[in-house]
Amino acid sequence: MSSTTDRPSGSEDPFAVAEALQSVVRDTAAIDRQRPAAAPEDRPTEAIPAGDRPAGIAPDDEGRHDTVVVDDAMLGRRETVRVPLQRRPPQGGGAPxxxxxxxxxxxxxxxxxxxxxxxxxxxxxxxxxxxxxxxxxxxxxxxxxxxxxxxxxxxxxxxxxxxxxxxxxxxxxxxxxxxxxxxxxxxxxxxxxxxxxxxxxxxxxxxxxxxxxxxxxxxxxxxxxxxxxxxxxxxxxxxxxxxxxxxxxxxxxxxxxxLPPALRHGIRTGLVAAFLIVGAGAVVGGLAVALGGAQAAEIIANYRTGVAGQAGITLISIGYAVNASIWVAAYLLGPGFAIGTDTAVRLTEVTLGPPPMVPLIAGLPEGPIGAAGTVLLALPVIAGTVAGWTLTQRLRFGRESAWRHARRKSKGKVAVADAEPPWLLVVASSLLAGPVAGLVLAALAWASGGALGSGRLSQIGPDPVQTGIVATIVVAVAVSLGASATRAFRRR
Structure with a gap:
């Protein structure tokens, strides 16, 4: 049964008036359907329980509903505050x-x-x-x-x-x-x-x-x-x-x-493949330096400086970590890189002179890789295959992308794939990814090289042309294999 705080007769207390108004808005009044409808009132009404009836109400009036008069003039004299609307950012304009x-x-x-x-x-x-x-x-x-x-x-x-x-x-x-x-x-x-x-x-x-x-x-x-x-x-x-x-x-x-769909997907896949190959080079190069950590520590100690000087040499070497990752990527692809004139560091040949005494040389190979090291040749191919898998998955699921679909699948939420992508689009995008990756890796090989003086160390880094050509062939073949296999052998 609804209830309210009654306003005393003749009271000008604004808090009492506000409470009465709030109760009127919030609660509902009972309707006596047996009695004829009374004339409509312009003022809001509120039912008052019998137990809460103020003094002066006769007992025989039980069941009847009284009204609470809300003084509109009194409420109108109260102070009000205008709440401003939320400002929206201006369209256009801005700073010069x-x-x-x-x-x-x-x-x-x-x-x-x-x-x-x-x-x-x-x-x-x-x-x-x-x-x-x-x-x-x-x-x-x-x-x-x-x-x-x-x-x-x-x-x-x-x-x-x-x-x-x-x-x-x-x-x-x-x-x-x-x-x-x-x-x-x-x-x-x-x-x-x-x-x-x-x-x-x-x-x-x-x-x-x-x-x-x-x-x-x-x-x-x-x-x-x-x-x-x-x-x-x-x-x-x-x-x-x-x-x-x-x-x-x-x-x-x-x-x-x-852009045409084949070109758009080819550019994206070529970039993915190129950076996956550079990532593989970073992993292999980091492991090589870690395995030669004793030699790297000896090189730093030979400078015979304090802690500040050794920290500076270490941080400068870290600044060339991206260069080293690109060099190792060229090494995995086959063309390799040079550390000075008339030098070569390849999978099948290692010819070195006196290298610069920096900690990064601790990761240089001592000679050609053996039979166990041939597994390194598969890393660029694996990177291209993964890029091909992402290509087909993106063609299937659109903006869901391969990675997000795999993550949802691991959580038990299986996304519904669109129609299988046409073979022509898969093959064309895969073949276009090869030149894109080749251009990217050639540009990175060019940017990572340089000279340290005009003497024996005037030629450092991989050959951009050779790196780009080999990367184009490897990525085009690997992406085509990965994309085609994912398209043909989809798990139902």
Whole structure:
């Protein structure tokens, strides 16, 4: 039975009035269907239980319902607060593009430069030439080297870029492009033109930063070409920021939908295969260095520096870990790599001179692999086969993708596949994946090589042409086998 707090007669207590109103809205009143309907009242009514009847009500009135008068004028005199609607982000507009690009690019440059200056400052304890200014100058030179800008020294040009730093630079430029896209109000606009505009703005600002860094570094024991610095910074800034801007605007999906299906799936599968091969190289190279850990520790100890100097040498070696992964990938594919002029490190041949004394050489093979080592030849083929499996699974399940479908299947949630993909699409995509992977691995082989001076170590790294050709053949065959087998032998 409903109940309410009765308002005393003539009371002007606002709290009593509010309680009565709230009870009227919340509770329901009983309806006596036996009696004729009374005239409608403009004022809300509320049933009052007999036990709660105020004084003055006769006992013979039991069962009848009284009314509670709500003073609308009293409620109208109470103070009210207007609750504003939730503001929506403005469409378009935003910050000016030059300001947003300059701020985001400068922040990205600082984030990538400061760790380099700290690491090289530790490593300079080898020469006993510490100091903040010297560390800042050496850090600028190392930072420029990470962008692929050759640094001229007394022993010749240093042109072996630490690709781990390069990856960090591209990642931060990618974030800068994404932030600028949001700042100017172009997020999820789907506009390729605005994404390109963001990439050009960030690339131009980054080129100016590269010119400034080259001017500050040139002439203090190092020679830096301002033109090379500007071109390298512009290329990296444009590429990195354009990736982020395409993601931010959503234009990458628009561009992908405009490509033919075979080309779209071939590009995706080729990229997957290339990075799986590089990942296999990273695993094998890491195991090789770990097995030669005693030699690596001896090399570090021979520098006879303190803990800071040894930490700096170790961190510099880690900066070249991505280079080493690409070299091992070329080694697994067959062409191998060089550590100096007239040297070769292949599965069937190892010809070395005195190598540079860095911890990474602890993973170099001592000679050609034996019969037990031939299993390494299967790693690129396995990587290509896995990429082919993902191709067929994505064609089956669309955006569910192979990995997500496998994860759901392990949890007992089986996704329903679409119609089996046509053989022509599977084969065409597989064959196109080979050239894509070959181009990617050739570009990585070219970027990972370089020179350490003008002497015997002027040629380091794999041959890009040989690596690209072999990778094209291996990936095309392996992806075709994996995709075709998955298409033909699907478990029902």
């Amino acid at each position: 593009l030059p300001v947003a690009a300059l701020f985001a690019t400068t922040w990205a440059a600082l984030i990538t430069y400061l760790p380099v200056a700290a690491v090289i400052g530790l490593a300079r304890t080898l020469e006993g030439s510490g100091g903040l200014v010297a560390a800042a100058h050496a850090g600028l030179a190392g930072w420029l080297l990470g962008h692929g800008v050759p640094v001229g020294t007394s022993i010749g040009p240093l042109a072996l870029a630490p690709l781990l730093l390069t990856v960090l630079v591209i990642w931060r430029l990618n974030r800068a492009g994404l932030h600028v896209t949001r700042a100017i109000g172009a997020r999820r606009s789907g506009s390729f033109g605005r994404a390109l505009l963001v990439g050009v703005a960030v690339g131009t600002a980054y080129a100016l930063i590269g010119v400034l860094a080259a001017q500050l570094t040139d002439g203090r024991g190092t020679e830096i070409s301002t033109g090379r610095a500007a071109s390298h910074f512009l290329a990296l800034g444009l590429a990195g920021a354009l990736l982020g801007a395409l993601r931010g605007t959503g234009a990458v999906s628009t561009l992908a939908r405009r």
